[in-house]
Amino acid sequence: MDKVFVIFIGIILIVGTTIPAYADNGVADPDGVGIQVLEGSLSNSFFETLTGGGHVVDGVGLTVVDADTFDITLPAGASVDTALFYWDVMDAQADVVEFESTDVLPGATTFGTVADPCWVANTSTTSYRADVTSLVSGTGMYDVTISKAADQNSVLGAALVVIYKDDSASTVTTVIVDDGHIVRTQNEIMSHTMAGFSVGAVPISATTSFIVGDSQAGTSDETFETNIVGDASAPNGPRLHTNTANVLAFVSAGMTDADLTIESAQTSADCLTWIAQVFDFSVERLAVGGEFLGVDTTAILLAGTQTSAAWMIPVIVSGIGFAIVIARKF
Numbered sequence: 547m548d549k550v551f552v553i554f555i556g557i558i559l560i561v562g563t564t565i566p567a568y569a570d571n572g573v574a575d576p577d578g579v580g581i582q583v584l585e586g587s588l589s590n591s592f593f594e595t596l597t598g599g600g601h602v603v604d605g606v607g608l609t610v611v612d613a614d615t616f617d618i619t620l621p622a623g624a625s626v627d628t629a630l631f632y633w634d635v636m637d638a639q640a641d642v643v644e645f646e647s648t649d650v651l652p653g654a655t656t657f658g659t660v661a662d663p664c665w666v667a668n669t670s671t672t673s674y675r676a677d678v679t680s681l682v683s684g685t686g687m688y689d690v691t692i693s694k695a696a697d698q699n700s701v702l703g704a705a706l707v708v709i710y711k712d713d714s715a716s717t718v719t720t721v722i723v724d725d726g727h728i729v730r731t732q733n734e735i736m737s738h739t740m741a742g743f744s745v746g747a748v749p750i751s752a753t754t755s756f757i758v759g760d761s762q763a764g765t766s767d768e769t770f771e772t773n774i775v776g777d778a779s780a781p782n783g784p785r786l787h788t789n790t791a792n793v794l795a796f797v798s799a800g801m802t803d804a805d806l807t808i809e810s811a812q813t814s815a816d817c818l819t820w821i822a823q824v825f826d827f828s829v830e831r832l833a834v835g836g837e838f839l840g841v842d843t844t845a846i847l848l849a850g851t852q853t854s855a856a857w858m859i860p861v862i863v864s865g866i867g868f869a870i871v872i873a874r875k876f
Contacts, residue, residue: 585729586660588738588823591675592723596627597831598715601824603755603790605705607783608633612642612693614783616706620685624710629682630723632675632707632821633692634759634786636668636700642693643674650676660729663760664817668700673727673759673821682708702759703786707824717750717828725757725822730808736818740825741803752797752827753790758808759819761787766816769807771796778808778818797827 600621606614620626631645643651654676662668682688692701709721720743730736754775756768761780768776768789775791782788797804806823 586658586727586819588724588726588728588820590722590724590740590742591655592628592630592709592721593742594627594709595718595720596709596711597719598624598712598717599627599710599719599721600624600751600753600826600828601707601709601721601755603705603707603757603788603824605703605757605782605786605788606690607703607780607786608690608692608701609699609703609784612698612701613689613691614704616688616690618682618684618686618688618706618708620708620710621712623714624684624712626679626682626684626708627711628709629677629679630675630707630709630725630822631678631690631704632673632725632757633704634671634673634702634727634819634821635692635694636662636665636671636697636702638694638696639672639674640692640694640701642691643676644689644691645676645678646681646689648678648681650678653677657725657727660727660819663702663729663819665700671702671727671729671759671819673725673819675725675822678706682706702819703761703782703784705757705782705786705788705821707755707757707822716831718831719751719826719828721824721826723822723824728820730818730820735810736808736820738806738820738823739803740806740823743802743827745797745799745801745827745829747829748799749794749797749827749829752792752794753825754793754804754806755788755790755824756806756808756820757822757824758787758789759821760785761816761818766808766810766818769805769809771805778816793825 604616654674657673659670659672662671690704694701724740728736754770758778761778766778767774770793773796776789778787780787
């Protein structure tokens with residue numbers, strides 16, 4: 547009798563592959579100004595995923611006086627990750643720009659000069675950003691001085707953005723900052739698209755902040771995904787506006803960009819400069835066996851968007867099996 551034995555030998559190949567992941571330094575805004583031909587644009591300058599993260603913003607108007615104070619309150623348990631100081635000036639730079647009595651002009655980022663926002667005596671406007679992380683310790687009051695002897699009236703205001711984190715939190719937050727300079731004349735629509743991210747799960751919070759210079763009495767609607775979330779009046783003093791809005795209702799899993807506008811809500815609108823936009827969203831931090839996974843691991847598993855790092859994980863590509871037939875005669 548012939549008996550046939552079949553032996554199956556399986557060989558599993560393990561290879562590396564790159565999957566999307568949250569990472570620092572997102573891509574720049576692909577759309578620029580958008581709806582109408584306006585001067586200037588915003589682009590990405592900060593993109594980071596943090597445990598228990600978020601942002602707070604405060605603004606001051608410095609047209610009448612050259613000194614004021616930012617009031618910053620962080621959630622309990624949070625610490626500062628990054629602090630960004632913005633200011634906006636028409637024509638020549640200010641003589642003195644100090645944050646917490648520290649000269650921040652050296653090393654500051656200067657954005658492209660654009661037209662002035664409908665001023666007769668001025669011809670141009672420039673916005674600036676300084677990293678003041680080393681000068682911001684947490685909740686507290688922070689002094690700012692911007693002096694321009696020739697024309698203090700041409701200082702359009704300043705703002706402080708503080709991005710925070712909490713390593714013990716049960717959430718993972720992506721924070722994005724787009725900045726630069728867009729100027730508009732009356733009744734034109736200012737438009738910007740924030741991109742380069744992916745909401746990998748159902749969000750539990752989402753906020754956005756507008757930072758706008760030369761805000762006066764005119765009323766303009768601020769929108770997020772076509773939904774009105776505020777108006778660009780000047781609650782922070784003459785000619786500066788910051789508005790933080792809860793936009794959770796307009797953010798969903800799978801979202802990869804967000805359209806924002808500042809548009810006139812009446813016949814005679816205000817001329818404005820759009821200096822920066824901040825957006826953050828949070829999802830639940832994943833846990834295994836009662837232990838939270840790291841922020842990077844959570845981001846990988848939620849399939850966020852990779853922009854600067856490649857995460858290699860082992861995946862099974864295929865199993866190759868073959869049979870060896872051994873015939874043995876008894």
